[in-house]
Amino acid sequence: GQQLNQSPQSMFIQEGEDVSMNCTSSSIFNTWLWYKQDPGEGPVLLIALYKAGELTSNGRLTAQFGITRKDSFLNISASIPSDVGIYFCAGHWAGGTSYGKLTFGQGTILTVHP
């Protein structure tokens, strides 16, 4: 089945630094999504990408849908303490038995030191 490899697994950075994380897949997706999960909460959608090559920003967050449709990255600029959490990538393939099902990466745990 489809699998996503998300890296890095964890990051420890200083406030103000930029952050980059990425996801790769063995198969293509129609849609890439990036979520953030805070402790005790469900994931919250940050950015959705619908076309290969698409680059989308949401405030200090920027994400890109890879040309091959098998990868995506998320950048966070000028990190702040509230960026702490777990970031997940997710992909959707609108075909066959995968329709309606999101495949999630294993998550990147981000820690920001003030």
Added chain:
Amino acid sequence: EAGVTQSPTHLIKTRGQQATLRCSPISGHTSVYWYQQALGLGLQFLLWYDEGEERNRGNFPPRFSGRQFPNYSSELNVNALELEDSALYLCASSLDLYGYTFGSGTRLTVV
């Protein structure tokens, strides 16, 4: 606008028992999705309900089942609980495939 509501927040069951988890979607959302998040792992797709019908299910055994009611709320039932069923169970609702809004989850502990 109220978000996705899940109950109970926490649930402790004994191995072999049955667990029932409930989800109320955002008003107007007809699709409900269930995901399992085991400790240290990403989210694994369990079930998708839309307009009262099961549309897709993930690679989970048949003892994981559910239903969607006419008001679009949903139940997830897990029979014959096993220790490895301990996880955070997340429900999401949407109007389309991508505008997922997740609830805060039910933490199921099997002892």
